[in-house]
Amino acid sequence: MEIFHSPKELKDFLKDKNKTIGFVPTMGALHDGHISLFKKARSENEIVVASVFLNPTQFGENEDLDKYPRNDERDIRIARICEVDALFMPKPEEIYDKNEPLIKAPEKLATILEGKTRPGHFDGVLRVLNKLFNIVKPTKAYFGKKDTQQLAIVENMVRTFFMDIEIVPCDIIRESDGLAISSRNAYLSEEDKLYALKISQSLAKAGAMIKKGELSTNSIKTQMLSILEPLEIDYVAITNRRFEPLDKIELDNTFILVAANVGQTRLIDNLWV
Amino acid sequence: MEIFHSPKELKDFLKDKNKTIGFVPTMGALHDGHISLFKKARSENEIVVASVFLNPTQFGENEDLDKYPRNDERDIRIARICEVDALFMPKPEEIYDKNEPLIKAPEKLATILEGKTRPGHFDGVLRVLNKLFNIVKPTKAYFGKKDTQQLAIVENMVRTFFMDIEIVPCDIIRESDGLAISSRNAYLSEEDKLYALKISQSLAKAGAMIKKGELSTNSIKTQMLSILEPLEIDYVAITNRRFEPLDKIELDNTFILVAANVGQTRLIDNLWV
Missing domain, CATH: 3.40.50.620 (HUPs)
Known part of the structure; x- marks a missing residue:
């Protein structure tokens, strides 16, 4: 090299x-x-x-x-x-x-x-x-x-x-517990990491709901927000591939995007549906 | 082609x-x-x-x-x-x-x-x-x-x-009378063209003054402005090659730049010294 x-x-x-x-x-x-x-x-x-x-x-x-x-x-x-x-x-x-x-x-x-x-x-x-x-x-x-x-x-x-x-x-690479790997994860304490996990967990939940047939983005968001609590959330957005908000999930044309602060650290993660 | x-x-x-x-x-x-x-x-x-x-x-x-x-x-x-x-x-x-x-x-x-x-x-x-x-x-x-x-x-x-x-x-290409060729010259009437000539004439004068040893940009500008009258002048600038104003001409490092309106037509011309 x-x-x-x-x-x-x-x-x-x-x-x-x-x-x-x-x-x-x-x-x-x-x-x-x-x-x-x-x-x-x-x-x-x-x-x-x-x-x-x-x-x-x-x-x-x-x-x-x-x-x-x-x-x-x-x-x-x-x-x-x-x-x-x-x-x-x-x-x-x-x-x-x-x-x-x-x-x-x-x-x-x-x-x-x-x-x-x-x-x-x-x-x-x-x-x-x-x-x-x-x-x-x-x-x-x-x-x-x-x-x-x-x-x-x-x-x-x-x-x-x-x-x-x-x-x-x-594709996003994740720790075995689901946390999306990021250079900024270095800022996280062990306790922070437990909280940070809520982000990938909320996305996993969204994915599972969609698999079961739930297409209402409102219902999905509500579930996600309850999992994300008590994180300081910047956004939970469900959009099409042009980043326009969706009422109903469109298969192969949806992004679910999360940004939240864990302590001083801003983390992002997402799911392509 | x-x-x-x-x-x-x-x-x-x-x-x-x-x-x-x-x-x-x-x-x-x-x-x-x-x-x-x-x-x-x-x-x-x-x-x-x-x-x-x-x-x-x-x-x-x-x-x-x-x-x-x-x-x-x-x-x-x-x-x-x-x-x-x-x-x-x-x-x-x-x-x-x-x-x-x-x-x-x-x-x-x-x-x-x-x-x-x-x-x-x-x-x-x-x-x-x-x-x-x-x-x-x-x-x-x-x-x-x-x-x-x-x-x-x-x-x-x-x-x-x-x-x-x-x-x-x-290099700038000019008409035989000195007018710098431009697509916008198409806008000029025959009378306009006589006025437009003042621009290249003012630059020719500047060039001649420098050849004779004049290096004061103030003196050169004064002469140019008197030739350019009565055109509506946007700028007469004498700068180095980084477009910073000069008090004295620097050989091989000077631009003399003119922009003026002839009727409704904005014309530009310049001289590299």
């Missing part, structure tokens, strides 16, 4: 290779979720590129950029074990310029749910991904379904910017 | 060609300025792609989008004579989506001079060029120095977005 710090070095490495490139962009603090993306990328491409870049522009002023877990050495070890070919670890000043165009994520998708609580978050996500995509020019790029709204907004950018990249949605 | 209307068709045509591509983006109403870009692109590349797309997003609400000269048949004839290989003539709905990310041109460069009088103009320019560059993936793209500020803002985007495109600045 080769490690690159500057965009130019990585570009030179990839230049004229004429091979399929699988790309996994990450913010580091790699976990089993990332590993599943690396494996999928490895199985589908000739070259696998991963980035570890804690992107400052996607954090709000009062968010957790400063305390976000970092462990470059461990990340390098994991990427190497996963047979990543090129690991890109730039500093922010190698990615951003004092004067550069900004990207505004599409309003309809980016100002609801995550975007409502985290204004500007998706602008920062697209700002960095547009650059990373141009640097890496991947054939396929791998994203977890855990960030479903991000996935949709990235797909929108790739399509409307006419980029030749296939965005590959990858 | 092949003509394409949809991005996909053009992409398919260019796919796997593995040849150098010279790209000339235009808004149509082709004139000798464009022809000089086509010729340069033709001499430096294996494939030449031109676009004719009257981009609505770079026009302000009170600007001249509706009356901007259009003549597709003539444009096609000219492109063919200039040995363009692929002419791209999309409709706006093939370029733009209802929900898509917006691009905000870098504030420092885009809110002065043209950007001050035409707020949002450069956002629209970058919005379309980012797409066109992704569709065409040119080796080189050709832009006239007449739109010097646009040239700088496009260069900034290409560099900070990590696009592999060389932006080639091309």
Whole structure:
């Protein structure tokens, strides 16, 4: 595995290779979720590129950029074990310029749910991904379904910017108890974790209700809210795949999305129905 | 020459060609300025792609989008004579989506001079060029120095977005009397044209003064303003190549920029010193 710090070095490495490139962009603090993306990328491409870049522009002023877990050495070890070919670890000043165009994520998708609580978050996500995509020019790029709204907004950018990249949605990886794996789980105490479990439990309940034929989103939400208690809930949303609220579950066209705070930690999870 | 209307068709045509591509983006109403870009692109590349797309997003609400000269048949004839290989003539709905990310041109460069009088103009320019560059993936793209500020803002985007495109600045083409050629010259009556000449004359005077050793930008501006009278002047600016105002001319690092209205027609011109 080769490690690159500057965009130019990585570009030179990839230049004229004429091979399929699988790309996994990450913010580091790699976990089993990332590993599943690396494996999928490895199985589908000739070259696998991963980035570890804690992107400052996607954090709000009062968010957790400063305390976000970092462990470059461990990340390098994991990427190497996963047979990543090129690991890109730039500093922010190698990615951003004092004067550069900004990207505004599409309003309809980016100002609801995550975007409502985290204004500007998706602008920062697209700002960095547009650059990373141009640097890496991947054939396929791998994203977890855990960030479903991000996935949709990235797909929108790739399509409307006419980029030749296939965005590959990858299943959520969970602890054995159901907790969706996230770098932010590192913030949770053992007690917090018990509370955090309520999130995946509420989604499992929703899934079970739908399996039994319940289609009323109101009934499902009521059940979910009672399971989620006493968490501080940001949203429980049941929408179609365009993030428009639904009264009735539409099979193969529904997202059930939860965001809640466990102590100081904001967690998200979802279920595709 | 092949003509394409949809991005996909053009992409398919260019796919796997593995040849150098010279790209000339235009808004149509082709004139000798464009022809000089086509010729340069033709001499430096294996494939030449031109676009004719009257981009609505770079026009302000009170600007001249509706009356901007259009003549597709003539444009096609000219492109063919200039040995363009692929002419791209999309409709706006093939370029733009209802929900898509917006691009905000870098504030420092885009809110002065043209950007001050035409707020949002450069956002629209970058919005379309980012797409066109992704569709065409040119080796080189050709832009006239007449739109010097646009040239700088496009260069900034290409560099900070990590696009592999060389932006080639091309000399201003003038009528024999000195008037810089522009599609908007079509709006000028014969009398207007006599007034419009004052713009290039003021720049010629500035050039002559500098040749004689005058370096005070104040003295030069005073002379220019007296030549420009009675035009309604938007700006006469003497800046370095980062568009910062200068007290003294810096050789090989100065732009002298003029924008003025002749009747209802806004004209721009400049001199690189």
